[in-house]
Amino acid sequence: MTEHGAALLDRPERPRRPRRSRRLPPPRARGLPAGLLRTARPRQWVKNLLVAAAPAAAGQLDSLANLARLALLFALFTAAAGAVYLVNDARDAEADRAHPSKCRRPVAAGEVSPAAAYTTGGLLAALAVLGAATLCNTLTGVLIVGYLALQLAYCVRLKHVLVVDMAVVTTGFLTRAMIGGVALGIPLSRWFLITTGFGALFMVAAKRYSEAVRMADGKGETRALLTEYTTGYLRFVWQLAAGVAVLGYCLWALEAEAAGAGWMPWRQLSMIAFILAVLRYAVFADRGTAGEPEEVVLRDRPLAVIGLVWAAMYACAVAGL
Known part of the structure; x- marks a missing residue:
């Protein structure tokens, strides 16, 4: 073996750099209003189109007055659903921080404080109930109160009860489908x-x-x-x-x-x-x-x-x- 080859064998190997694991970048701060909006789950708002189910089934979508009231009802129910999401995320903030994907939710990520989420959720809930009772009718307000009460109970306890958890979520969809008929006085x-x-x-x-x-x-x-x-x-x-x-x-x-x-x-x-x-x-x-x-x-x-x-x-x- 030549001296050059021996020198190569005696040369200590350079330690290999460990490969860096690819980590997702931390969520960008978008401000409190944007964080609150994201917490209200805009992608879930499509579910609230069910408020038009009963009027559509009864053929009552041919009136501008009915369409305007349904648009209002959609906005009010969206506010009610947003209130539930805000309270849920504020309550589960600690658990969400340990979750691989839920940790990016605004409350868990620190973009929105739990106090701000609770306060905004309470204001949206009150707006939804008062708006439904005054701009539609009392029974519509009662339905939204029932929806809020059941969904908040789900956040606190019922989501941990077998079968009841599915029944509560199902009831939320059914309430959406019923409330349009109730607001317009359509028999179901x-x-x-x-x-x-x-x-x-x-x-x-x-x-x-x-x-x-x-x-x-x-x-x-x-x-x-x-x-x-x-x-x-x-x-x-x-x-x-x-x-x-x-x-x-x-x-x-x-x-x-x-x-x-x-x-x-x-x-x-x-x-x-x-x-x-x-x-x-x-x-x-x-x-x-x-x-x-x-x-x-x-x-x-x-x-x-x-x-x-x-x-x-x-x-x-x-x-x-």
Whole structure:
């Protein structure tokens, strides 16, 4: 071996620098108003469009006065839902800081103080109740009070109680669907309530099932209560709820059709679109990818097309075409 080769062997190796783990950058401070707005979950506001469900089903969207009142009701219910989110995040700030994704929420990240979140939540709740009672009617205000009370109880305790947690979330959707009819003085059909209630339970149980599947696969952090559920039980719940929702809708469509129809049985035909929509959504539920219902509804093109077809058929039925 040459002297040069020996020198190379004797040269101490340079220590390798450890690879730096890729960490997400800390959340940027956006100011208190922006933090409060983000805490109110703007992406969740699409759910509040359900306030138009009962008036749409009754064919009462052809009046500017009704549309204006529904727009007001949408804003008031958005304020009520935002109040719940603000209180929830203020209460769970410490736990959220230890969570890999929830730590980026404004309250957990320190952009919004818990006191500011509690204060803003209280003001929004009061605004929603007083606005509904004075600008709509007393019963509308009572419904929002009931919604706030139930959702705040969910934040404090009920989200840790098996089955009750799903029932409370389902009730929130049902309240949204009922309140438009109550505000406009529209009688609510029993089949409408059954279809809406079990349709909401279907989506809630599918969401829980998807979260449980992801937790079992180690693909994501999720709520602690899911350790008490089994995927088999959650599958049973969303399948049962889907079946009852379809049955309720069919009975509703057939009962309404008996009262009168145009030259085409549009309500009966709309059952096909409704069933297809449920079956399409069930694909995502079965795969365990229905953890974000609003993402499924807004991003799946076939489901959107089926929804538009259903809406067109129902509009023709309401118009008596």
